[in-house]
Amino acid sequence: MRQSTLKTASALPFTILYSQDTHAREWLDDDHLLALIQFRESNAALQDPRICTVALPQLERTETAEFWISPWPVHTGVSHGIGYADNGSILFLQLRLDEYAEDALQPLTAVAYRRLFAAARARGYPYFLRIWNYFPGINQERSGLERYRGFCAGRHQALIAELAEYEMHLPAACALGTTLPDSAPGAGSLHLYALAAREPGAQIENPRQISAFHYPPQYGHRSPSFSRAVLKAWSTQEYQLYISGTASIVGHNSQHTSLIAQLDETLLNLKTLLAHASRSIPVPLQLALLKIYCRSDADPAALRHRIVQAFGVDVPMLFLRADICRRELLIEIEGMAVGTAR
Numbered sequence: 001m002r003q004s005t006l007k008t009a010s011a012l013p014f015t016i017l018y019s020q021d022t023h024a025r026e027w028l029d030d031d032h033l034l035a036l037i038q039f040r041e042s043n044a045a046l047q048d049p050r051i052c053t054v055a056l057p058q059l060e061r062t063e064t065a066e067f068w069i070s071p072w073p074v075h076t077g078v079s080h081g082i083g084y085a086d087n088g089s090i091l092f093l094q095l096r097l098d099e100y101a102e103d104a105l106q107p108l109t110a111v112a113y114r115r116l117f118a119a120a121r122a123r124g125y126p127y128f129l130r131i132w133n134y135f136p137g138i139n140q141e142r143s144g145l146e147r148y149r150g151f152c153a154g155r156h157q158a159l160i161a162e163l164a165e166y167e168m169h170l171p172a173a174c175a176l177g178t179t180l181p182d183s184a185p186g187a188g189s190l191h192l193y194a195l196a197a198r199e200p201g202a203q204i205e206n207p208r209q210i211s212a213f214h215y216p217p218q219y220g221h222r223s224p225s226f227s228r229a230v231l232k233a234w235s236t237q238e239y240q241l242y243i244s245g246t247a248s249i250v251g252h253n254s255q256h257t258s259l260i261a262q263l264d265e266t267l268l269n270l271k272t273l274l275a276h277a278s279r280s281i282p283v284p285l286q287l288a289l290l291k292i293y294c295r296s297d298a299d300p301a302a303l304r305h306r307i308v309q310a311f312g313v314d315v316p317m318l319f320l321r322a323d324i325c326r327r328e329l330l331i332e333i334e335g336m337a338v339g340t341a342r
């Protein structure tokens, strides 16, 4: 499995492979592994800085994990509690923090983001391309505020301070509610992982949607700080598009009450975003993989079939059960696309 996946003579700093979690042991011995993302109950404190265990169950019976493979050797470490993996072109980081009080998600998120930025900057990677955010009880209220809104306020507070031009370099993102039992004390229930680069990517917005950072205040007094996608050029011929969590939202309004109707709207949003991003690069942009978050149990085979039909191509997909940041949303899809001359 290992040899065949290594790409040569490419400037792309990593590729993602969805594969059986049972391959983890052999890959962890390999210094070309940039990150390993697993989905199951997470109860261990940070061990190997490349291992992220996200507390979300998989919808399929398989135990799939994400293997992020680097063409070059990776240097790993832990600094000030932040795990990192660095291959010279890209920096993977992760941080888990314990929620020290019931209603302290906002300040904790602000601290987490400040620390992530400090760690990335210290290693020479000041530009965040993509950030994944996971924490329990995303739709629960604490002190009269939905936890997602508290999270957004903390993130906004940090990013306003960290970014020279706030609306120009917002990373692509997703924010999901974990559903498996809370992690053990010390393991940290606020779990962030991220990709940072030495040079900025280009922020991409979706013409069908109001930019999340311009959502009106009915969704929280601080708008969510993320871009719909980030397009990163690794050479004049090689690009990666990091696609944020995308849902059944048009303008700023949630659409539809059935899962299938929400799926179709989400797919239209994704197709529109891909077409829009394609226009700014000189090579074809192809969808590489998707991760599908569903609020309730759903039949992954049926979803997969509809997604393949919509895009006209089959790509690797991973199906997870997660709480989505608006109560009425039943599905959210993120992914990656790659632009190359071949």
Ligand code: 3EB
Pocket: 133, 173, 174, 175, 212, 224, 225, 226, 244, 245, 246, 247, 249, 325, 326
């Ligand atoms: C949306 O479009 C749906 O707060 O980081 C998608 C991706 C969503 C990222 C975030 C939220 C986030 O608003 C929710």
